[in-house]
Amino acid sequence: MTRPDTPSVRPEAPTGHQAHGHPAVGPRPLARTRSFTRRGGRMLKDSHQAAWDRYADALVLDVPRPHGADGSTGVDPAHRMDPEEVFGRTAPLVIEIGSGSGDALVHAATEQPGWDFLALEVWRPGIGHAMAKMGKGEPLTNVRFVEADAALALQTILPPGCAHEVWTFFPDPWPKTRHHKRRLVSAEFASTVADLVRPGSLWRLATDWADYADAMRTVLDRHTAWELESTERAPLRPLTRFERRGIEAGRHITDLAYRRG
Numbered sequence: 001m002t003r004p005d006t007p008s009v010r011p012e013a014p015t016g017h018q019a020h021g022h023p024a025v026g027p028r029p030l031a032r033t034r035s036f037t038r039r040g041g042r043m044l045k046d047s048h049q050a051a052w053d054r055y056a057d058a059l060v061l062d063v064p065r066p067h068g069a070d071g072s073t074g075v076d077p078a079h080r081m082d083p084e085e086v087f088g089r090t091a092p093l094v095i096e097i098g099s100g101s102g103d104a105l106v107h108a109a110t111e112q113p114g115w116d117f118l119a120l121e122v123w124r125p126g127i128g129h130a131m132a133k134m135g136k137g138e139p140l141t142n143v144r145f146v147e148a149d150a151a152l153a154l155q156t157i158l159p160p161g162c163a164h165e166v167w168t169f170f171p172d173p174w175p176k177t178r179h180h181k182r183r184l185v186s187a188e189f190a191s192t193v194a195d196l197v198r199p200g201s202l203w204r205l206a207t208d209w210a211d212y213a214d215a216m217r218t219v220l221d222r223h224t225a226w227e228l229e230s231t232e233r234a235p236l237r238p239l240t241r242f243e244r245r246g247i248e249a250g251r252h253i254t255d256l257a258y259r260r261g
């Protein structure tokens with residue numbers, strides 16, 4: 001599979017480090033189109049920092065970072081992770097992409113202790129917030145976080161066919177037309193997700209933006225790996241801040257479940 005956003009190389013004369021005689025650094029890659037921006041930086045409010053300090057060692061997986069522009073949100077493409085080793089058991093695995101402040105994740109992991117949940121999130125304050133929702137007792141043993149850009153990390157870190165379900169709830173909508181290219185759900189990403197699941201598994205999505213719902217359907221209906229299974233609300237999806245905000249703004253909520261063929 002080709003990576004659509006692999007940094008391409010500037011053809012022009014060397015600049016920056018290279019121009020200053022640092023050949024090891026090489027030409028600067030063009031910036032990738034990312035599905036996220038660093039909202040409010042990485043500062044956590046006190047209660048979320050306290051939860052991070054209490055649980056991060058156990059729940060946030062340590063991943064080696066690549067060199068270069070993706071140094072803080074990428075994962076070294078040589079790094080591999082075995083979910084059965086990570087969780088210490090064999091259980092159905094749900095991968096949540098963009099878990100935000102963890103509403104769906106913590107709810108579902110509490111309701112389904114027999115399943116394991118791997119959340120990919122670039123926004124550290126969200127991970128801290130999700131851990132704060134676990135309270136002050138023992139952390140949920142069936143949850144782990146990877147602080148990374150899912151569009152990159154999921155291409156390489158996990159074994160093919162490892163996931164029972166993949167969830168992408170309320171991905172950043174990027175409503176302006178000129179920003180649509182930043183939307184996470186694309187044909188390339190659909191191929192990445194298709195590699196993560198076994199035939200028969202589901203990719204569950206939800207959005208409160210009608211044109212993003214249409215775009216998701218267009219992409220996934222055309223994709224040979226995916227087939228529309230349902231437009232019913234995902235069973236374990238609770239009402240979250242993003243859904244409530246969408247409803248209050250008069251937007252319709254779309255749930256989609258696509259089955260891997």
Ligand SMILES: C[S@@+](CC[C@H](N)C(=O)[O-])C[C@H]1O[C@@H](n2cnc3c(N)ncnc32)[C@H](O)[C@@H]1O
Nearest residue numbers: 035036098099100121122123149150169170240
């Ligand atoms: C609008 S929020 C929704 C959060 C959550 N799913 C919910 O329903 O409450 C989207 C989240 O996706 C995260 N995100 C965006 N692009 C991402 C990427 N490429 N990899 C991992 N997380 C990403 C953002 O940081 C943000 O927390």
